[in-house]
Amino acid sequence: MDLEAVRTFVAAADSGQFREAAAELAVTQQAVSKRIAALERALGVRLFTRTARGAELTIDGQAFLPHARELLRVAERAETSVRTGRRPLRVDIIASRGAASGLMRGFHRAHPEIELDVVMLFSIETAVAAIRSGEIDASFRAVTAPGRPLPEGIAAARVLDEELELLTGPRHVLAGARSVTLGELAGHRIWMPGIVPGTEWAAYYDDLVAEFGLTIEATGPNFGSDALLDTVADTPALATFMGGRTRLVWPESHGLRRIPVTDPKPVYPHSLLWRRDNTHPALDTLRSYLATATAGQDTAGTWTPGWANAR
Missing domain, CATH: 3.40.190.10 (Periplasmic binding protein-like II)
Incomplete structure (x- = not known):
């Protein structure tokens, strides 16, 4: 179903005027008429009756209106789910019972207003590719062993030993x-x-x-x-x-x-990886939370691999 036609139908139903619907949608009145006519052909029913006062919904139009509104709400949710800056903050953890999962639960308790998606990717190569493509915003990893440097544009910060x-x-x-x-x-x-x-x-x-x-x-x-x-x-x-x-x-x-x-x-060195030019508004909040939540770690008498310390 053509969502632009559905959006036009809802605007016309709310205003009762094709002319006002056209002004709201920034299109011509002729475009509104054509969209409504195409939607009526697709549905096989009349949605409006033209009157001297404008356009009134038919019985079929009244029946279709709540479903049309729901279609637009679903479309908005679908768009929001994948649009950076509007979709939830997506963070990769390796396992549901590990330290990174505990840190993310703490972050969610501290910032319940931030929508959050937690995913579990297996390899660091998969995680880095997802960060670079924008599919996820950050990943908890131990960074990489020598000979496998992080790609250009990917940042890493040690957040927990x-x-x-x-x-x-x-x-x-x-x-x-x-x-x-x-x-x-x-x-x-x-x-x-x-x-x-x-x-x-x-x-x-x-x-x-x-x-x-x-x-x-x-x-x-x-x-x-x-x-x-x-x-x-x-x-x-x-x-x-x-x-x-x-x-x-x-x-x-x-x-x-x-x-x-x-x-x-x-100690196992957990780092957070992210793309330097990521603009998701919640990413800085996550980084600030992790810096506070894991501050003051005592590294005296601990061991990590040399490549982790070099990072």
């Missing part, structure tokens, strides 16, 4: 420890089936393994966090790493332990 914790089952030899050093983890099996070669998190854990002689296994299919927790709970020889701000829920019977890792404390 998330401490890693060791997650074990109740029968693991380290289950009773109040904390564990990276040196003490050498020789223990750490299972992380979610590590995918070529991703920024794979680059992070590759450097962690190389520097501290750890054994991280990414074998087997990744059935998600619930299956990972079940396996760790039932296997005394297995442990896994998880972010200190990751929100997970498991049955009390699992008896899982979250143990701080120290000496040094490994």
Whole structure:
């Protein structure tokens, strides 16, 4: 259906005059008449009766009017959903239970007036392409490993260093420890089936393994966090790493332990990526919120890969 004809019909119905509808729409009265006539042909009914006082709706016109208004409202919502500056702020996070998700929930609570879309893209290449095209406004990433610099026009700011914790089952030899050093983890099996070669998190854990002689296994299919927790709970020889701000829920019977890792404390470097010329009015508000929400982080005694620190 021709939305311009529908818009013309609504304007004429509201004013009762084709001449006033033409003035409102900045078209000629002849254009209004032609649009209404085309709409009547498409619908197969008369919508107006011409009178000495102007144009009055027929019974069919009265029946069509509320639906015409709804068509225009739907069209406006559709346009707003994709127009930068009018559509919601679109932000990419890697996982729904990770630190970035928590930061965005905090942002939404602090700024409920800002419409927000949260999407989950897998690779940094996909995220950067979506930022460059304007499909999304920002993405939480660990930036990239050496040799893969950010494209021109893309900005990045470190917003959060998330401490890693060791997650074990109740029968693991380290289950009773109040904390564990990276040196003490050498020789223990750490299972992380979610590590995918070529991703920024794979680059992070590759450097962690190389520097501290750890054994991280990414074998087997990744059935998600619930299956990972079940396996760790039932296997005394297995442990896994998880972010200190990751929100997970498991049955009390699992008896899982979250143990701080120290000496040094490994932290995962979350950055926010955006296009420098992005004009979405809420993007600066998000950046200001993140700067405040994560201010005052103590980096003493922490470890991140050299490429992350260089950023």
